[in-house]
Amino acid sequence: MASTTLRASTLTLRLDNALTFAESTDAASIVTDEELGLRMQAGDETALRIIYERYANVVRRVVFRILHDDAEADDSVQNVFWDMYRGIHRFDPSKGSLRGWLMQYARHRALNQKKALKQRGFYDTAEVDAADILPASRRSLLTPEATLAVRQALTFLTDNQRTTLMMVFLEGKEMEDVAHHLGQQVSNVRHHYYRGMSKLREVLSEKVAGRDVA
Secondary structure (H helix, E strand, O other): OHHHHHHHHHHHHHHHHHHHHHHHHHHHHHOOHHHHHHHHHOOOHHHHHHHHHHHHHHHHHHHHHHHOOHHHHHHHHHHHHHHHHHOHHHOOHHHOOHHHHHHHHHHHHHHHHHHHHHHOOOOOOOOOOHHHHOOHHHHHHOOHHHHHHHHHHHOOOOHHHHHHHHHHHOOOOOHHHHHHHHOOOHHHHHHHHHHHHHHHHHHHHHHHOOOOOO
């Protein structure tokens, strides 16, 4: 009888724990980012965990686009969320969304991190590499010949096209940032971007076909 009672009590406890977990998971899915921001300001680390689960993948894509290194991107993600939590008192929901605030912080921190890495000589060259203009799924397929071909193809671009592509792919800049740097309209920068990418594809296609490009 005693063992039956113990097993029943254990089962009840497990069911209670499972129900509590399910309820907390459901509750987390309906809590807004802004509410979670206020909870973090009150020192709630559970709210930080929920925000991390919501946006870790997005933040990693943002920082990887700037850093172009898996290990550095992984470290950056961890630091972004921890530093965000420590500085959460600066978040004001009346001035914008927590998601926007987080993405802006992640981008700013990654740019500073890349600057520091460059100063330490982490990157061998400041030139655009072949990996910088290919999807992540295809970067592992690159050969030294392909990398050289991309660098050579860049010489066929205009200065505006080359500057635009380097700022977008190497520095993670937005079109508005490039426009400010060049002193041009955003529409012109988009034109440089798309014409530059089109020219790169054309030149690389000619090289693959074994024909000289004029």
